[in-house]
Structure formats: structure tokens, C-alpha cells
Amino acid sequence: MTSVNTGLNPYAQMGSAYARAQATQPTLASVLAAADSGNQPDSSAATNLTLSDAARAQLASASTSKNFTTVTADARSALDGLYAAAKVKGPVGDDGKTTIDLSSFDRRSLFAIATNNGGKFTPDEQKVASTELANRFNDALAPAAATSKLTGDFSSLYKAALDYLDSASSEEKATATWSAQRAAVLKGVQATQQNPTTAPTGIANDPVAAYLAQNANGGTTATEDISTVAKNVRATLDAQAKAATAAGKSSQQADLSSIDNRSLAAITLNQDSLFSTRESYAAKQALEARNRASILAALKQSQTSGDPTQLSLGILNTYSSMSAEERQAVNWTPAFRDNAVANYQSASRIMSMLKGA
Known part of the structure; x- marks a missing residue:
């Protein structure tokens, strides 16, 4: 980091933690091996009617x-x-x-x-x-929308929309709808680069404006009861264990890589006592590793762009994307969020001064 960025970064005291995250992350097997080995996976019947x-x-x-x-x-x-x-x-x-x-x-x-x-x-x-x-698009915008409400900065919201559109398949990109929406979002990106504190208006075919009209607060869209989430992920882990046994690999550790963050939080919190100590420990480690990765990505963006506000925006986007259970599992408190908002505001003011605004 440059001397300017360091001066604007209130997370400097966490630097050692972030630096450690840059090292090779431990595998789930090593995490489980380091935990209490006296407990065996619990079992609980549950059905989740999705694809295998x-x-x-x-x-x-x-x-x-x-x-x-x-x-x-x-x-x-x-x-x-x-x-x-x-x-x-x-x-x-x-x-x-x-x-x-x-x-x-x-x-x-x-x-x-x-x-x-x-x-x-x-x-x-x-x-x-x-x-x-449509829900996928809304989910992509929800964290940035919540962050924009906290910071008054709409630039990250339009960038999230542009990233989502650009990740479309070639078939989707060939449609007139995609072309019209991307052109509108690009105008929104350019407008927020000039004035990030005002949401653009009057742009034809702007899906972000349509989203804000119905979902001004943004934030997580998680609605399924956490107990149901826990039962479903319990069934997933049991299915993994059963498949491993059938394949003669009974010692194979569970694979948490495909499990979503809210499910990891359910395992970590273990509110219904469906999981062993080892499973909860491993899930917490996996969840924290993902959060460290998102913070490191925001830090890299901040350093690459020379814009120190990107670190705070990245952290706030991660916070906003979390359910209440995920925040509890990793202890991301409202006070932590408020510190990130304060840092964004300070960095933004200093950047404006440097630009002569």
C-alpha cells in the first residue's frame, strides 16, 4: 500500500489478519483434523427437493x-x-x-x-x-444497494449491475433486451463516476432504476427459516458421508466447498444441535476464509485503482450480502459496519480534496 492509502485505512490494525489470509488456505481435511476428533457426525433426516x-x-x-x-x-x-x-x-x-x-x-x-x-x-x-x-439480478444488486443506502454512493450499485450483465452467456448477450439494458447501465456507470452521490434518472431501459423503485433498501434476500436451512445442510452432509462409504472412502472428509454461506452459518451456530463440534468448527473456518477472500479482493481493488474508498465499499458490500445468521457466526457487528461507513466517508472527503473538488 502507498503512504496515502495507509493513512486512509482504519483497518490497518487488522493488517496482520489480512496478510495471513494471503497464505495458502487450509483444506477442510486439515481443519477437521485440527479440531476435536472425539465427535462423529450427527444425523438428522431432511429432504431438500433440488438437483443432486x-x-x-x-x-x-x-x-x-x-x-x-x-x-x-x-x-x-x-x-x-x-x-x-x-x-x-x-x-x-x-x-x-x-x-x-x-x-x-x-x-x-x-x-x-x-x-x-x-x-x-x-x-x-x-x-x-x-x-x-429476475431474482438472480436482484440478488446481484441487493448488497450494493444496501451499501449505497449507508454511504450515499451509487457507483458500486451500477458497477454490480454491469458486472452481472457482462457475465451473461453469448446467447443472452445476443438479445435486444440485454443490449438495451447494458447500454442503459453503462450510462449509469458514467453518470455515477461524475457524481456518485445521486442515483441517475431518465435513462431509458435502466434496470437499476427499476430495481431501486421496488427495493430501495437492498440487502440480503434470505427468507428461509434458519432451522430449515440447518436440516437441509445436515441432509447434504449425511448424503456425502453415505456416498463416501459406498465408494469405500469412509475416512473421506466432508466437502464444504459447494455449501452456501448461510448454510455454513447454520452449521457454525448449531442452534438445533444437529452438528458435531468438528463440523461447526470446520464450517466457521470455511466461512471466515470466504470473508477474508472478499476483503482481500476489496483491498486489491483499492490498491489497483488508487481509490481507498474501494476497501470500505467492498467490506460493506460483503456485510450487506450477509444474513443475520452469517453476521452472528463471524461476529460482524453493527459497530464494525459503522466503522466501515465512517472510513468510507473520511476517505471520500480526502479524495475529493485531492481532486480539488
Whole structure:
């Protein structure tokens, strides 16, 4: 870090912790080995009606390496598999509620369904997939929206939208909708570079403005009860153990790499006593490692851009993306958040002075 950035960084006292995160992260096996070895994994029955790990891997592979026709066929098969598992005939029940969970589907597969590629999908399937895609966009913007409410800086919100649009598949990018939205978001990025404290208005096809009109506060969209999350992840760990035993690898440690952060928090907090001490310890280590990685990414962005506010914005975006349980699990308190806001404000004022504003 340069002398200027160091002077603007109130997290300097945490420097040693961040530096340690740059070292090779321990594997889950080593984490478990270092924990109390006297406890064995607990068991609890639970059912989570989503894609299996194998099916999820198949879709992920299709999304990155297969042609769109194959992606479409795999999505069709995956939907049919979900219907069979749920013992339903379609994605919407007689009560108007969805019968399956599409959160396991990758974006390219959802796009194939939503656009009825190859004429293989029903109107209800298209509608449910379109809703899931809209939720993905909202989820991508939610942390930055919450941060902008705290800081009054809308630049990171438009950058989050641009990053999301740019991560689309080539098929999605070929649509007129994507082109119009990206052009609008790019205008928003340019406007917030000139004046980050004001949300741009009057930009045609601006999806960020539409989002703010309905979700001004942003923040996490987690709604599932944490006890349900805990039961589902308990079932996932039990399934891993069962598969390892069947493969003659009973000593194989659990794999937490594919488990989401809120599930890791549920294991860490262990409010319903479904997990062993070793499992809770390993989950906490994995969750903290992910948070360190996000802070290091923000620190790198701050150093690369020469803009010290990027560190605070990155930390606040991570904080805003967390559920209450995730914050509790890693002790990210409101006071920590407020310190990050204060640092952003101080750094922003100094940067304005240096620019002659």
C-alpha cells in the first residue's frame, strides 16, 4: 500500500489478519483434523427437493462447454427429474405456488427455459425460469444497494449491475433486451463516476432504476427459516458421508466447498444441535476464509485503482450480502459496519480534496 492509502485505512490494525489470509488456505481435511476428533457426525433426516450434486455438475458443465442445444436438452431432463422427485406434473401447483426449486440451475440453463429454446418448455416453465432470472439480478444488486443506502454512493450499485450483465452467456448477450439494458447501465456507470452521490434518472431501459423503485433498501434476500436451512445442510452432509462409504472412502472428509454461506452459518451456530463440534468448527473456518477472500479482493481493488474508498465499499458490500445468521457466526457487528461507513466517508472527503473538488 502507498503512504496515502495507509493513512486512509482504519483497518490497518487488522493488517496482520489480512496478510495471513494471503497464505495458502487450509483444506477442510486439515481443519477437521485440527479440531476435536472425539465427535462423529450427527444425523438428522431432511429432504431438500433440488438437483443432486451430479445433476448440478452436469448443468454447470453444459453451461461452460456445451452448445446451446445440449444445454437445452439437459435443462429439459433436469426439469423432468425434479417433477419426478416431487411427484408433480409441472412447476406450478393448483394453488398457484411453485412446486420445484430452480436455484440449482445455472444462468444459461434458465435462459434456455425462459426463452423456450427449441420449443421444449411450457409457458409455466418459462414464467418460473424468468422469475428465477429476475431474482438472480436482484440478488446481484441487493448488497450494493444496501451499501449505497449507508454511504450515499451509487457507483458500486451500477458497477454490480454491469458486472452481472457482462457475465451473461453469448446467447443472452445476443438479445435486444440485454443490449438495451447494458447500454442503459453503462450510462449509469458514467453518470455515477461524475457524481456518485445521486442515483441517475431518465435513462431509458435502466434496470437499476427499476430495481431501486421496488427495493430501495437492498440487502440480503434470505427468507428461509434458519432451522430449515440447518436440516437441509445436515441432509447434504449425511448424503456425502453415505456416498463416501459406498465408494469405500469412509475416512473421506466432508466437502464444504459447494455449501452456501448461510448454510455454513447454520452449521457454525448449531442452534438445533444437529452438528458435531468438528463440523461447526470446520464450517466457521470455511466461512471466515470466504470473508477474508472478499476483503482481500476489496483491498486489491483499492490498491489497483488508487481509490481507498474501494476497501470500505467492498467490506460493506460483503456485510450487506450477509444474513443475520452469517453476521452472528463471524461476529460482524453493527459497530464494525459503522466503522466501515465512517472510513468510507473520511476517505471520500480526502479524495475529493485531492481532486480539488
